[in-house]
Amino acid sequence: MELLVQQFFTALGLILCLQLLLKCLEFSKYLFPRLWGVLPSSFFQRMGEWAVVTGAGDGIGKAYSIELASRGMNVVMISRTLEKMQKVALEIEQSTGRNVKIIQADFTKSNIYAHIEENLQGLEIGILVNNVGMLHSPDPCCFLDAPNNDENLINCNVISAVKMTRLVLKQMEQRRKGLILNISSAFGSFPCPLYATYSASKAFVTTFSRALQAEYKSKGITIQAVTPYGVSTPMTKNLSTNIITKSSRDFVRESLKHVTHGSETFGCLAHAVLGWIMNQIPLWVIHSTRVQQCILNIIIAKQRKEKEMLKKEKIR
Template identity: 85%
Template sequence: MELLVRQFFTALGLILCLQVILKCFAFSKYLFPRLWGISPSSFFPKMGEWAVVTGAGDGIGKAYSIELANRGMNIVMISRTLEKMQRVALEIEHTTGRNVKIIQADFTKNKIYERVEENLNGLEIGILVNNVGMLHSPDPCCFLASPDNDENLINCNVISAVKMTRLVLKQMEQRQKGLILNISSAFGSFPCPLYAIYSASKAFVTTFSKALQAEYKSKGIIIQAVTPYGVSTPMTKNTSTNIITKSPRDFVRESLNHVTHGSETFGCLAHAVLGCIMSQVPLSVIHSTRVQECFLNIFKQRK
């Protein structure tokens, strides 16, 4: 009996050590990205001539548009905010000399995809960034206290990623190369109270991305879920940047170094560390009424 107990704890210790080693190995891609092979600027144009970015008028989408143009891509910007896209397009064309095509579309609607497909015809699309998204409410709140915009949110966060991927993946499969970045959220990695629909929609995006990568990786196509924590954008009320909350530009620049590092990435070291910490917090704590009340009080005090 004593021998069995000793063997059990020895095996348990080995398993725990193995988990620590695997976590350190996973962190190494953020700590030592050069050892993992940072994607050179030439990597992106090799995927194809054009990069398509949804939600491109501001925030993360704007940053991807500018950074991918800096790395040699022509850009298709898709958003409902025409004036913002026009300003970004002028900036890109002036500073990089790359071509920019603008498509105005509202992703809360489902009748836009035929027109989007028509506008994409004839373009060799090497990269798709499914970035467009929305929150259920500007501030965290319980489900019934939020606006009844469920259909808009699902169309914007879920349907858009599926429809745009279906449009673009066909030609990538034919050419046996391509890169699809689906911008999810760390809030999709666990059931997040006060963000119920948003959290569920981002969980879909992450799972969808991982499943597709398993299906299409043998065909030379990279499909990756990007799951950040805090990024200062209009959706987050342009919160002040700090060690955790990144500017869109800084986050996008770092995240593009990791496009070949697996089917999911936090995008940057700070968010990977926070993700590791959050994974050790029991859901019972996150889901407790007291924690939710404290969270709501913090947001009330910021107003």
Template identity: 80%
Template structure:
């Protein structure tokens, strides 16, 4: 009996050590990206001439547009905020010399994709960033207490990723190269109460991305889900940046170093560490009424101070 227990504990110890080693290897992608092969700026241009970015008028989409232009790409910006995109386009053209095309489209609508397709004809699209997204409410809330904009949110967060991918994937498959970045959220990596429909929509984006990568990696196409925690954007009320909450620019610059490091990435070291910690917390704790009520009170208190 003692020998059996000893063997069990030895096996358990080996298993824990192996898990620790796997975690260390995972973190090394963020700590020492050069060891994993950081992509030079020229890598992105080898995918094709143009990068298409949805939700490009603000936040993460704006940052991807600027950073990909800095790395040699011509940019197609798509959003409903024409004036904002025009300002960003002028900045990109003046500072990088790259070309910019603006397409005005509201991703809560379903009739926009024919218009987008017509404007993309003839372009060699090497990169697609499915970034556009929305929250039902800036503050966390229970499902019935949040605005009833379910259909708009599903069109914006879910349908847009599917439709835009279908528009560009055919030519990527024909050229046997391309990069698709689907901006999900850490809220989609587990069932996140108080952000129920947003969490579910981002879980779809992550699953969609990983399944597509399994189908098309043999064709030379990279498809990756990007699942950040806190990024300061207008959607998150431009929160103050700190060790966890990154500026859009800093997050995008770091996340582009990891486009070949798997079918899903947190995008930066701080978010990878936080994600690892969150995985150790049982869902029963996160889903408990006490934790939810406490979280709502903290948010309510913070809102009163602002």
């Protein structure tokens, strides 16, 4: 019996050591990306002539458009905000000399894809960034307290990734090369209360990406889910940047270093560390009513403070 117990704890220790080693290897991708292979400067151009970016008028989509153009790609920008795209397109053309094509489309609608397909005809598309997305509500809240925008959210966060991938993947398969980046969220890695529909939609994007990578990696195509935590964008109310919350440009630059490092990436070291910490917290803690109420109280206090500041500004 004593020998059996000793063998059990020896085996358990080996498993824990192996798990720690695998986690260290995962972090090494972010700490020492050169050890995992440096992408040649021509990597993105070799995928094809054009990069297609959805939700390109602002935030992460804008940053991908600018960064990929700086790496030699012509860019197709797709968004509903025409004026914003025109401004970004002019910036790209003047700073990089690359061509920019604009397609105006509202991804909360389901009847836009024939129009998009028509405008993509004849383009050699090497990269697709499925970035467009929306929150269920400006602030965290319970499901029934959020606006009834379920159809819009599913169209924007889920259907868009599937439809755009179907449009572009066909030619990538024929040419046996291409890169698809599906911008998901770390909130999709666990059932996240107060973000129920958003979390579920991003879980779909991550699972969809990983399954497609298994299907198409042998055909020379890379499909990766990018699952960040905090990035400062208009959707996140332009949060102040810090060691965790990244600017769109910084996050995109770092994430592009890891496009060949597996079917899923946090995109940067800070978010990978935060992801590891979150994984150590039992789900029952995150799902507890007390934790949810604490978060809601913080949001309410913040909203009150913002209202008071607005009143003071009006008085001035």
